[in-house]
Amino acid sequence: MSVAFIFPGQGSQYAGMGKELYETFKEAREVFEEASDRAGIDIAKLCFESSDKELTLTYNAQPAILTLSMAVLNILRKNGFDVNPRLVAGHSLGEFSACCAAYGFSVGDGAYLVRKRGEFMQEAVPEGVGGMTAVIGLPADRIEKVLKEIKSGFVQVANYNSPEQTVISGEIKALEEAESLFEKAGAKRIVRLAVSAPFHSTLMKPAADKLREEMEKIKFNTLKIPLLNNADVKEIVDVDELKDSFYRQMFSPVRWVEDINYMEREGITVCYEIGPKNVLKGLMRRITRNIKVINIEKPKDIEKVLEGKI
Numbered sequence: 001m002s003v004a005f006i007f008p009g010q011g012s013q014y015a016g017m018g019k020e021l022y023e024t025f026k027e028a029r030e031v032f033e034e035a036s037d038r039a040g041i042d043i044a045k046l047c048f049e050s051s052d053k054e055l056t057l058t059y060n061a062q063p064a065i066l067t068l069s070m071a072v073l074n075i076l077r078k079n080g081f082d083v084n085p086r087l088v089a090g091h092s093l094g095e096f097s098a099c100c101a102a103y104g105f106s107v108g109d110g111a112y113l114v115r116k117r118g119e120f121m122q123e124a125v126p127e128g129v130g131g132m133t134a135v136i137g138l139p140a141d142r143i144e145k146v147l148k149e150i151k152s153g154f155v156q157v158a159n160y161n162s163p164e165q166t167v168i169s170g171e172i173k174a175l176e177e178a179e180s181l182f183e184k185a186g187a188k189r190i191v192r193l194a195v196s197a198p199f200h201s202t203l204m205k206p207a208a209d210k211l212r213e214e215m216e217k218i219k220f221n222t223l224k225i226p227l228l229n230n231a232d233v234k235e236i237v238d239v240d241e242l243k244d245s246f247y248r249q250m251f252s253p254v255r256w257v258e259d260i261n262y263m264e265r266e267g268i269t270v271c272y273e274i275g276p277k278n279v280l281k282g283l284m285r286r287i288t289r290n291i292k293v294i295n296i297e298k299p300k301d302i303e304k305v306l307e308g309k310i
Contacts (some may be wrong), residue, residue, distance in 0.1 A: 002267045004228075005085045005274055007069050007094035009254075010195075012215055012277040013061045017297075018068040022148045024299045027078045028071040031107055035067040036271045041068045049239070059118030062093050063111040067256075069097040070107045070277035072296055079306055086268060087235060089228040091280060092159070092200065092254050093117075093247030095246065101274070102225040104242060111216045116214045121197055121250070129196030132158060132169045133179055137188025139164050140257075146185060152177045158200035159254040162286035166192070168202040200253055208250035215243050233258040253272035260287045272296055272305075 021028045022044055036043045046055065048062050055061060090098035091193075093114060100110040135143055140157070143166050147155055155178050156169030168178060179190050198204070220242060226235040229245045231252040236242050261284075263271070273280045273295045283291040294310050296302060304310045 001269055002123065003083055003085045004197065004271045005088045005098065005266045006087070006265055006271045006280050007090035007097035007101070008065065008273065008275045008279050009092035010058065010061050010065065011095040012275060012279050013051055013055050013056055014276065015052045015063050017047050017064070018071060020030055021068070021071060021075070021158065022048070025075045027075040030073040030131070030231065031074045032067055033109050035063060035070070035111035036107070039111040041115070043111065050137045059115055059175060062114035062118040062123055065093060065275060066097045066100065066110055066114050067107070070100055070110070071220055072274050072302065073101055075302055076276065076296070083272070083304060085225055086266065087226045087228050087263070089259055089263070090245050091256055092230065092249070094275070098227050099223070099242065100229055102223040103208055103221055103251050104223050104227070105218055110307045113218055117211055120210040121199060121204060125197050126224040128172070130134045130169070130171055130203055132193040132195050132198060133175050133191055134165060134181050134191040136166045136191070138166070138182060138185060138214050139163070142185060143182070144170065145182045147178060149181065150177050154203065155202070156201050160257045162283045164258060164286050168197040168255065169280045170203070170309055173197070174191070178270065197226060198257050200251065202251045203239050204251045208247050211250060212243070212247045215246065228259055228262060230254045230256070235263050257287055259285060264288050264290055272306065
């Protein structure tokens with residue numbers, strides 16, 4: 001059995017997440033405290049007491065998700081879970097959790113960095129200027145062809161999530177024109193996402209430049225486990241390559257379908273999805289049935305894994 005650890009990105013957060021974990025395991029509380037001290041916010045309070053609206057704010061969601069993912073992993077590792085993954089990967093923000101899981105930086109530094117990343121992303125484009133749209137039921141190559149016809153502004157593919165779902169990102173007028181063309185092209189569903197900025201587009205370049213400066217303040221380590229990145233579908237362990245990948249990821253598409261196809265070719269048969277919800281499990285089912293996904297988030301999930309029941 002060849003294993004990968006995978007980590008969810010923004011959109012998997014929800015109010016109250018991690019509360020049961022925090023109350024049950026001291027190993028979870030250790031992670032929340034370290035992340036909170038470094039990020040300068042009370043992440044436990046943010047997760048347990050915030051509204052969905054407040055938690056969804058980019059600069060809140062990112063450190064909250066990373067912290068919960070790392071809390072789960074810390075509990076597992078300190079209680080005899082000795083599975084050595086062939087590689088780690090994450091969807092967008094999840095790459096930072098993956099890096100932390102591969103010992104690339106500390107939990108505190110990770111929480112601080114993604115808090116800053118969220119702030120920079122929100123600042124890059126004024127609210128109401130840009131957004132994102134999920135297109136369901138059109139092949140990616142057809143979507144790319146339609147985008148070449150857009151005349152009203154900038155738009156590009158942001159996420160290749162599954163063969164059935166592609167997300168585009170750009171200026172609002174361009175999104176509206178694209179949505180109309182996708183409807184005519186026969187898309188099954190077109191969903192404007194509840195985000196306030198055009199993530200993973202070249203409009204995020206100013207945010208990426210600021211993130212690159214911020215990364216120089218963080219102590220990065222050579223990874224002990226290869227990270228399969230979003231931007232290139234490439235395994236990375238080197239610090240300079242990792243920083244460059246995180247920089248480019250900000251304005252490059254998330255090539256998740258290719259990441260999963262790569263894992264399948266490499267013989268990965270089981271993925272542990274570590275973090276809130278099971279978004280990645282759902283995407284996996286639409287990409288391949290040859291990789292089993294086990295989501296670990298709640299105390300009952302951890303107990304089953306540690307007892308070898310899943």
